[in-house]
Amino acid sequence: MNFRKFLALGSLTVAACSSTPRGVPLSLTPREDRPIAAITIGDATEVSLLVQELSLETIRAEGNRLYFVADSRVTQRLRDLGYTPESADILQVERRTVRVYRRGDEAEMLRSGVTLINREPDYWIVNGPLRQVASLRTRGYTVTALGPNEPLPREVRIRLPAGQSSLVLGAFELDIYSVYSAPTGVEVTAGAFDAQIDGLRAAGYNVERISTVPPGGS
Numbered sequence: 005m006n007f008r009k010f011l012a013l014g015s016l017t018v019a020a021c022s023s024t025p026r027g028v029p030l031s032l033t034p035r036e037d038r039p040i041a042a043i044t045i046g047d048a049t050e051v052s053l054l055v056q057e058l059s060l061e062t063i064r065a066e067g068n069r070l071y072f073v074a075d076s077r078v079t080q081r082l083r084d085l086g087y088t089p090e091s092a093d094i095l096q097v098e099r100r101t102v103r104v105y106r107r108g109d110e111a112e113m114l115r116s117g118v119t120l121i122n123r124e125p126d127y128w129i130v131n132g133p134l135r136q137v138a139s140l141r142t143r144g145y146t147v148t149a150l151g152p153n154e155p156l157p158r159e160v161r162i163r164l165p166a167g168q169s170s171l172v173l174g175a176f177e178l179d180i181y182s183v184y185s186a187p188t189g190v191e192v193t194a195g196a197f198d199a200q201i202d203g204l205r206a207a208g209y210n211v212e213r214i215s216t217v218p219p220g221g222s
Contacts, residue, residue, distance in 0.1 A: 030102055030149050032138050034094045036063065041074035041089040042097075043082060058082070063097055071097045095135040101155070102137055103127045105146040116140050122155045122198045129155045157195035163210040164190040173209075176200055 040063060045051055051070055054060045058081050063071040071092055072078070079089045104113060105127045114120060116139045118132030129150065130137075141147050157179065164170065166189040170180065179195035193214070196204070204211045 030100070030147055032100065032134050032141075034098050034134060036073070036094055036098060039074045040071055040092045040094050040097055041079060042069050042071045042092045043087045043089050044068050045070045054082075064099075093135070095138075096133045098134050099131055100134060100137050101129065101131040101150060103148045103150060103154075104130055104140055105148075107145055113140070113145065116143065120199045120202075155197060157197055158201065159214040160194055160196050160201060160204075161212045161214055162192040162194065162204065163188070163212075164192065166190075173204075176204055 045054075045065070045068055048065075051062065051065060054070075055062060058078055060078060061073040063073065065071070074089060074091070082089050101121065103124075104118075107113075110120070110123075110128065113128065114130075116132070117136035118130040118140065120128060120130055122129040137147060159181070162173065163186070164172070168190060170183045170190055170192050173180070173192060173194070176196070178200060181193045181195065183190060183192050185191075196211075201211055201213065
């Protein structure tokens with residue numbers, strides 16, 4: 005998963021603040037109070053055309069689903085074009101990236117339906133729909149907004165066997181800093197979040213974490 009794109013979906017995705025003492029509650033009230041609907045789309049070009057032709061106010065795209073602000077004019081125009089707009093639940097569409105302070109087992113926490121991004125000493129950083137994030141608080145977890153500059157990628161070194169191209173890492177959508185040949189193969193330095201590191205290791209790659217902040221980071 006490309007977490008940089010995931011976290012850059014706009015104001016409906018990331019809630020950050022300059023100071024986040026533990027225990028300060030995070031507002032999970034939806035920022036969008038107008039009706040939301042969804043249609044099935046093919047690609048980004050199709051979305052651009054709909055925005056241009058219909059002045060469609062998009063919320064976000066996920067897979068082949070496009071979520072947008074619905075009104076009678078827009079939905080009728082979409083039906084005329086052969087689309088089938090369906091009502092959507094804003095609590096499932098609008099997302100937050102938050103801190104969840106550690107309590108118990110990570111796997112149990114993730115059963116709420118949120119997605120892990122990073123593991124910090126005292127808390128996890130996760131992203132999820134408002135409904136799933138709210139369920140964490142219901143289950144007794146302390147959930148707060150992000151701290152400054154969070155989440156931070158880790159700088160990692162990935163060692164590939166001789167003869168293997170760094171292109172094989174494309175599926176992991178890392179921020180690659182450098183690629184160079186070593187006596188035993190190819191070494192790649194990159195920025196990755198913990199969930200991406202998990203995926204690399206699960207796929208059998210040799211991953212060494214170098215630091216928390218990538219070169220030039222703060």
